[in-house]
Amino acid sequence: MNDKLSDYKQGKQSYPNSYRLWPLSGAGFESLGVAGKPVEVPFPEIGPDDLLIRHDACGLCFSDIKVIAQGQSHPRIFRDMQKEPVVLGHEVTMTVIGVGDNLRDRYHVGDRLTLETDIVTHGKTLAYGYWFQGGLSQYSSIGPDIYDSDLGNNLITLRPDIGYAESALTEPWACVIAAYRLKYRTGLKPGGTTWIIGTGDSRPFTISEGFSDITHPGRLLLTNVPTDFRAWLTERADQYGVDIIDVPETSNLPLESVDDIVMLGANPDLIEQVSPKLGQFGIMAIMANQPMPRKVMIDVGRIHYSRWVYVGTVKEDIADAYQRIPVRSSLEIGGSAWFVGAGGPMGRMHVQRAVQFEGNPSIMICSDVSSLRLGELCNSFEDEARAKGIDWLCLNPNEKDKYTKVMTPYFEKGFDDIIMLVAVPSVIADAYQHLAVGGVMNVFAGVARGTMVSLDLSDVYLKDVRVIGHSASQMSDMQMVLSKLDAGQLSPNRSVAAIGSLNAAKDGLLAVKNTTYAGKVVIYPNIKEMPLTLLDELKDKMPSVYALLDNGEWTNKAEEEFLKIMLP
Secondary structure (H helix, E strand, O other): OOHHHHHHHOOOOOOOOEEEEOOEOOOOHHHEOEOOEOEEEEOOOOOOOOEEEEEEEEEOOHHHHHHHHHHHHOOOOOOOOOOOOEOOOOEEEEEEEEEOHHHOOOOOOOOEEEEOOEEEEOOEEEEEOOOEOOOOEOEEEEOHHHHOEOOEOOEEEEOOOOOHHHHHOHHHHHHHHHHOOOOOOOOOOOOOEEEEEEOOOOOOOEOOOOOOOOOOOOEEEEEOOOHHHHHHHHHHHHHHOOEEEEOOOOOOOOOOOEEEEEEEOOOHHHHHHHHHHEEEEEEEEEEOOOOOOOOEEEEHHHHHHOOOEEEEEOOOEHHHHHHOOOOOOOOOOOOEEEEEOOOOHHHHHHHHHHHHOOOOOOEEEEEOOOHHHHHHHHHHHHHHHHHOOOEEEEEOOOOHHHHHHHHHHHHHHOEEEEEEOOOOHHHHHHHHOOEEEEEEEEEOOOOOOOOEEEEOOHHHHHOOOEEEEOOOOOHHHHHHHHHHHHOOOOOHHHHEEEEEEHHHHHHHHHHHHOOOOOOEEEEEOOOOOOOOEEHHHHHHHOHHHHOOOEOOEOOHHHHHHHHHHHOO
């Protein structure tokens, strides 16, 4: 290792008078930077409770594109962007270059860090790259809002020898990990609000668990509940101190939201009307034994962001809807899995996880409308998948004859898992029809709240299918990624497709917006100027770096050689 790279890794440097960053002052790419370029700003001062950090690498995410598209109306933007521009970049790795007096026993110059992006401070959930200055800047300061947040310390200390790109990609990988670790309630929310709605079904309903002296809702809303069941509920509510509120009309709920809605029968109109009243982590239990007369328009964006889920049973016991088939988020071991839109950066991560982690499916089908991206995906993982005995297929739906012929037998049998990486309502609706009995669709693609999709919810209670969704990650997910990385069981570097300097960030974000690459774009904010460059292009531009790739994939050795050349 040369002296320049060694000093860089140890954080040995003098503070500059200024540094560069990309401000976003509103919606649209024209609001990114000034005249399409980053700007120069004064170097931050260090206070006694601050860390000065250098951003070493920043992955670009489609979430960044949403902020650019929506600007001030984005749900995570809490300030006037014209007055205080946002600096994007939440997939980051950093090095400590300065330590405030009050932190010298906790941190030292040269410490390597990443962080859990969602930061809860003073009861409000903020985020790095949204509220706090993100990785599309050379430097920043970090204060107690981050290292002493409501949840503790959001900073994660890294091994000094970990790669910059691979540690920056810990965050998106944590989101992928989290998608298969989702937990859902197996009963009415204790102390919560349950709304029971009758539809004319007069079967003898009951609740065998979840409505007792041990655990029960704190509030019960009743609408058109059959007489006998209402009497049963009222008696127990009186006994356990549960408040009962009569709601004569479903269109006039006296509360903003509820935790559970129990629908006594199959009524699509009512389901559509009352579903928006589900709160965060809300569950609707459908108690019916006959098919619905039509499909139901469901807000899949709220399944993704609010973690709604629809459960059901043909039996009369409400507890059975929650417990008989608990909501599963992990892939069915030995099952069949279909990855829809698998060729994109996040799709590649889902596929890599399914191949490399324990508990593989026995069938993996990857579909994407880009033959280029699909080909790169297959080249990366097909041999590894087949070596594990996985029946592996890559198919482009635009090649209609071949696609229909190959997929028909799989459609007839149905899939145990469908991983939805495409935020297109018609694609979601079509794929849903191909879930097997007990199958799970995981809507990972960030469909906006209010995205309505027509689904046959009869399948929820007649076939026990479930639709789940996910957004973001937790500290434990980040730690799992790092433990897998340390154990050599996961290589985030395999996700890298293109690299560039801070000046290339706008081109990189446009590439993300236009789904140009199969993998991730990684920006190195503190290197010499370099345009956005595909790894394949390094063969001619930086042959010594290209020689250290592993079958065309980024490696830590390639990164070290790259930094030897590109550090100023």
